[in-house]
Amino acid sequence: MAKQKEVSFLVVGGGIGGLTAALGIAETGRSVHVLEKARQFGEVGAGLQLGPNTTAILDRFGLMDEISKYAVFPKRLVLKDAITGEELSDLDLGSAFLEKYKHPYIVMHRADLHKVLFDACEVNPNITLLSNQKVKKVEDLGEKARVTLEDGTGYLAEAVIGADGLWSKTREMFSNDQPVCSRYVAYRGTVPMDEIVERGGTDVDDVLMWIGPYLHLVQYPVRSGKLYNQVIVFKSFRYKEGSDDWGTPDEIEEHFGECCEAVRHAVFSYISGQRRWPMYDRNPMENWSSGRVTLLGDAAHPMLQYLAQGGCQAIEDAAYLTNMLHKHGNNIEQAFLSYKQERFPRSSRVQLTARLWGEIIHANDNISILLRNELLKNRNSDDYSYVDWLYAKRY
């Protein structure tokens, strides 16, 4: 056997979930190693949205001052019909929202959030960040857990948290289930805000979601309002299993050609066909904790992004895991079990609701569209009843 290092807590994956978990574990007085497979810690993707369920946690970890330097505090979450351009409903994120939830709704660049978390980890004496660590296998050994890298390096840890995302290696310890392909793909375009404003962009302070048959466009500002983040998502009708030759950029025109002018302008001016993001989730899986090993974030409950809760749920995981580690002291198995028991139903609900919401926003038959739009138009800006289950949660 090659080198085997003994460590206390070990987090597999140095993304947003893994780093937040590391901060939480460190808060309980434990030493924690974070293994990142990439050469450098970092984040791919562009913007992310953080509801008050999450900003409350980031505040608790003392990160909101730093985050506020990069975040944008949008005034409204607006749903518009991508075909007609009509505004269907909006959710007030201003004073009424803040009064109700006490913590803000923010949007920011993923890289900015990651940097804040990374910096906080780096200066934390309990946290060791290790990059270029390609995990091959995770084993629960009863009193210990072992993580083996592709290069043969072994870590013998008191506990392992698999925060290694959609394609999690740690998850293989629990299941041989596979990601479920939604047949939807995303393309992104993040451009300087100056360019947007010069060309007459409006409502740039809002989170805009334009919804249409089999497609949507999301737009919001990031990086203190200096950048404008835009993502399109559409369903490919040319899906081929085991192939990447579907949802290719040439399908963008087919899907968005019939949209209203504002959407077409955004799509054809700013969206880049360079990087294709096929969208996956998985079915909920209950047994994600066993002995000294547990999962967190996308590794535990990967979800479609339609509720903008992927990062949020990972951060909720980290917060509740921290709570349980505080509560159960040295009984790590119990902490992990209690963590999973609380987090499984909630994260599953988010997974399944994201799928459902996807079907609603992407509705393609006239009756569904009519009913949906009517329902949305009946909703008041300060009616938080549909989102309360998500945003009112506090860990």
Add this chain to the structure above:
Amino acid sequence: MAKQKEVSFLVVGGGIGGLTAALGIAETGRSVHVLEKARQFGEVGAGLQLGPNTTAILDRFGLMDEISKYAVFPKRLVLKDAITGEELSDLDLGSAFLEKYKHPYIVMHRADLHKVLFDACEVNPNITLLSNQKVKKVEDLGEKARVTLEDGTGYLAEAVIGADGLWSKTREMFSNDQPVCSRYVAYRGTVPMDEIVERGGTDVDDVLMWIGPYLHLVQYPVRSGKLYNQVIVFKSFRYKEGSDDWGTPDEIEEHFGECCEAVRHAVFSYISGQRRWPMYDRNPMENWSSGRVTLLGDAAHPMLQYLAQGGCQAIEDAAYLTNMLHKHGNNIEQAFLSYKQERFPRSSRVQLTARLWGEIIHANDNISILLRNELLKNRNSDDYSYVDWLYAKRY
């Protein structure tokens, strides 16, 4: 040429629309003949619902006292999910409704309404009722109009109103369009109320509409509450053009077997498979008046019954036609044209909305059902905004 009788106004069809029109024409001081093809005047079918847009007219014609002897004044219009049994929404037909619309919502047996109209026509010196008159052809002759019967009898009339229903002969003067088959069929069952109450029937004072995928059941009391009227409607998956061998009674079990207990009880205890009612409407047709000939009721705008407006719209036609005959005096062409110009947009809207409402109540995919039920559940009992366009109209 065989016998040719000269008459003043001639109404083709002695159903609810034709008789109401005759009363209106008589009110303007004109003599009117009503030709009914059946051996006896009468009505097929069971119950009908009359909104305040219609009871206001029946009141104006002095018929509401007599009608009230047979009608039932339901407390609520209730929509329930036929599968789960859940109540989705109700519309208060009580004091709030009456205060708003000044006239009641009533339900009654079609035969009872027809009898009240028939009796009023019979005693009216301006009205002549003729049965066993099978119309073959209607012609506009400029200053006159001619109606030719199958037996060769001819009527030379000052004006002809074709109130001869879905399969109207008069309509052939305007169009060779055909009824559109919805592939839905209805079966009915009208049973003594005692039997319903004995067997534990509840909410028998309400109009209940149970809605489910490709099906619905309507239940309400008629004949002063002595009879309980029940109608099921479902879409046949065995439709064959030009055949009657679809939507047959053996399909009832397939459709209603998965419904909740209350619906199954109603369907399997009370609905009779003896008479099958395939459901037709037609596309809106604008040119239904020409010179001295016009159409009225189903002959002009046959509609699916999902808004319960077939009889109501025929009565609205009769009322507005009466108004125009009062207004335009001897200029019958102008009266008919003004009548059509007012009535075409409104009746077309009802036709098309009935189709749409049919698609909504018969929604069969999970998303549509979810959205519909959510929308319905959000509606308050005293929210008349969805029905106001129908019920607030006064002629």
